Amino acid sequence: MxxxxxxxxxxxxxxAVARAVRNALIGGMxxxxxxxxxNSMNAALMVxxxxxxxxxxxxxxxxxxxxxxxxxxxxxxxxxxxxxxPGDHVLSSSMEHNSVWRPLVALEERGVELTVVATxxxxxIDVASIERSIKSNTKLIAMIHASNVNGAxxxxxxxxxxxxxRGILLLADAAQTAGSIPIDVEAMSIDLLAFPGxxxxxxxxxxxxxxxxxxxxLRPLKEGGTGSDSMSPHQPLYYxxxxxxxxxxxxxxxxxxxxxxxxLRKGVARIERKEAALTHRLLDGLAKIEGVTVxxxxxxxxxxxxxxxxxxxxxxxxxxxxxEARADIACRPGWHCAGLAHRTQxxxxxxxxxxxxxxxxxASEIVTALGVIAELAREAKIQRASGx
Amino acid sequence: xxxxxxxxxxxxxxxxxKRALQREGIYAEMLRTPRCLSHTGxxxxxxxxxxxxxxxxxxxxxWKIEPGGIFADMEDSSPVLDNDLLDEW
Numbered sequence: 168m169x170x171x172x173x174x175x176x177x178x179x180x181x182x183a184v185a186r187a188v189r190n191a192l193i194g195g196m197x198x199x200x201x202x203x204x205x206n207s208m209n210a211a212l213m214v215x216x217x218x219x220x221x222x223x224x225x226x227x228x229x230x231x232x233x234x235x236x237x238x239x240x241x242x243x244x245x246x247x248x249x250x251x252x253p254g255d256h257v258l259s260s261s262m263e264h265n266s267v268w269r270p271l272v273a274l275e276e277r278g279v280e281l282t283v284v285a286t287x288x289x290x291x292i293d294v295a296s297i298e299r300s301i302k303s304n305t306k307l308i309a310m311i312h313a314s315n316v317n318g319a320x321x322x323x324x325x326x327x328x329x330x331x332x333r334g335i336l337l338l339a340d341a342a343q344t345a346g347s348i349p350i351d352v353e354a355m356s357i358d359l360l361a362f363p364g365x366x367x368x369x370x371x372x373x374x375x376x377x378x379x380x381x382x383x384x385l386r387p388l389k390e391g392g393t394g395s396d397s398m399s400p401h402q403p404l405y406y407x408x409x410x411x412x413x414x415x416x417x418x419x420x421x422x423x424x425x426x427x428x429x430x431l432r433k434g435v436a437r438i439e440r441k442e443a444a445l446t447h448r449l450l451d452g453l454a455k456i457e458g459v460t461v462x463x464x465x466x467x468x469x470x471x472x473x474x475x476x477x478x479x480x481x482x483x484x485x486x487x488x489x490x491e492a493r494a495d496i497a498c499r500p501g502w503h504c505a506g507l508a509h510r511t512q513x514x515x516x517x518x519x520x521x522x523x524x525x526x527x528x529x530a531s532e533i534v535t536a537l538g539v540i541a542e543l544a545r546e547a548k549i550q551r552a553s554g555x
Numbered sequence: 556x557x558x559x560x561x562x563x564x565x566x567x568x569x570x571x572x573k574r575a576l577q578r579e580g581i582y583a584e585m586l587r588t589p590r591c592l593s594h595t596g597x598x599x600x601x602x603x604x605x606x607x608x609x610x611x612x613x614x615x616x617x618w619k620i621e622p623g624g625i626f627a628d629m630e631d632s633s634p635v636l637d638n639d640l641l642d643e644w
Contacts, residue, residue: 199566395599396597
């Protein structure tokens with residue numbers, strides 16, 4: 168299989184990830200915070216090691232401010248619903264994934280003021296337009312770091328600088344950038360960072376997390392057992408216990424711990440360079456194929472390893488099916504859970520075919536994919552010419 | 556050998572401090588806080604040698620963690636219950 172669907176979930180994973188998950192299940196990993204036998208204590212140390220490695224990866228000063236979540240959507244909901252109250256104003260962009268857009272719209276229906284700042288057609292926001300949209304009651308800027316539809320990267324550090332100057336919190340949705348593009352929460356003035364474990368971080372599905380800076384206190388979305396202050400009827404005030412009720416996904420975190428170790432060893436900047444080279448090769452190749460429209464930033468503009476395109480006269484779902492049928496290429500067609508972003512780039516009626524290389528993608532696989540796309544575009548042209 | 560027992564609200568805090576001490580070459584044992592010292596329900600503790608207590612306190616201070624108390628301890632893990640011997644921090 169040629170796997171070009173890393174924006175949905177990365178594959179393959181470093182071998183140590185599967186080993187760690189297996190060991191967690193077979194070796195008897197206890198439930199941390201519930202008891203005092205060795206398996207439980209060792210699990211707690213593994214979880215802590217994972218927090219520390221994530222802190223190192225994202226420049227987070229205190230690892231205890233990282234709370235594990237099931238995925239980015241889970242983390243974004245924790246952040247958005249934990250910090251916003253009726254009467255508050257939130258700024259967001261027209262490139263958001265539904266994981267930001269839908270919680271914000273749900274809150275808007277309950278008295279929160281929402282401004283969706285329009286990006287340009289390529290998906291990049293103008294920082295000045297953010298600044299112009301700030302109001303006296305603006306509490307939060309919630310922004311996707313890189314689009315899952317076309318890879319457009321937002322100027323997060325500049326947005327962070329403005330947010331910090333104006334006393335506004337910045338929530339970054341790092342679903343497409345965590346592990347693929349270097350992130351430093353301090354340098355970028357990010358107060359809340361939501362990240363998946365199973366995409367660029369190369370860990371198992373069902374993992375993710377939220378960094379909560381010490382400038383923020385979140386209302387928990389769920390209350391329950393934390394293995395601490397058990398006699399109190401109230402949720403602990405300290406982190407991560409405040410947001411981590413119930414048993415954690417230990418096998419998943421064990422795998423994530425190993426994948427983050429792998430990333431720290433390899434270096435995210437190195438992975439970014441490799442993915443950028445693959446993406447540019449893909450974009451250069453697509454630009455030469457007649458009948459193919461590519462969306463997003465211009466060919467040489469930096470973007471995440473996410474490329475969206477359409478073939479004139481072909482349904483995106485058919486293109487994806489043909490890519491799989493002809494060369495066992497896995498990709499994603501359709502609307503990518505991001506209706507707002509598709510409206511912004513003018514693909515709300517068609518959707519797109521999305522190709523997303525990862526750190527293990529080979530250049531030869533990009534060449535194969537381009538060959539099949541060129542073949543499909545030629546066939547579509549012949550069909551158009553024959554009026555079929 | 557005199558041992559000290561530092562009681563923490565959460566196992567997450569214990570794990571962080573233990574790993575910080577481990578990096579300094581200090582072994583501290585993680586354990587569930589004995590019931591007699593655990594006034595708010597479940598909590599966890601670190602047991603270390605008295606002479607290593609300063610490093611433990613330094614790690615707590617670095618990570619802004621305030622132990623619920625530091626107590627004199629016995630090697631058999633039964634804490635000293637005589638109030639006069641309790642060494643509240």
